[in-house]
Amino acid sequence: MGLNLRRAGTASGVLLCIAGLTLLTNGNAAGTAPTDPQIVGIVVAANQIDIDAGRLAVKKAKSQQVRDFAQQMITDHGALQKSVFDLGAKLSVKPEESDTSRSLKSQAEETTAKLKGLEGAAFDKAYVAHEAAYHQAVIDATSSVLIPNASNAELKSALQSAAPLFQGHLEHARRIQSELGSKN
């Protein structure tokens, strides 16, 4: 985690969303455990942030490899988003906003603004670094806060099932990050 954040920081400085997820883990430590509707709301927000970042990258990225990765984020997180909404409807759990989901969204807006200001290879590096750090933060938040606090067994199981997706995206982003770095 620390290594990823350093890499991301040196490459881009766009770590605001990650700060939001860190806030989530800290918030839990302070005793503000999210409810099931809030957990669903956080997952929905986190998913949408990554879909939106992917849409931006599909338009702006210079490298085909990065554009393909971005498209994969849109596809995978779009599918995950649908499954979250389907599960929420099945369990009658309506996504609920929380300080964490609001914080994630506002910080994502700032991240997007910074990414929009970058072009070419600089954008590619910043976007991929952000994706690596963001997925690491999502993995940490999911395992340390969301899963332990989910009271509905099916919701807990769904969160556990999503972990390999996040891990896969993290490894994919790291691989691209390494390849982009080696081109310099």
Add this chain to the structure above:
Amino acid sequence: MLRLAAAISVLLVKAATARDPAPLQQRDGKAQVVRIENFGFQPEILTVPRGATVEWKNADIVPHTATSVDKKAFDSGQIPNGGSWHITVKEPGTFEYQCTLHPNMKGTLVVR
């Protein structure tokens, strides 16, 4: 004596079959299945006899591929979620494969 030998050999074949379900499945014409689930191949390593049919069933929420690393031995193309794809393996060997969409998803098909 010949009958006894034949009876013993039949028993031996049955015993071998019971210990190793793969040939039995193959004899019954059923494909051996690799399940794609939670962004992974299950089992990760599958060993089959030459001539077997191997089927990849995508039980995940997104499309995946089963593509040999050399991209020559086999390539499923995109298997939609809920879909499947199969091949009949003719050549022996060890084939490492991955999902081209999610390169961290890796599997190995061993054909004997």
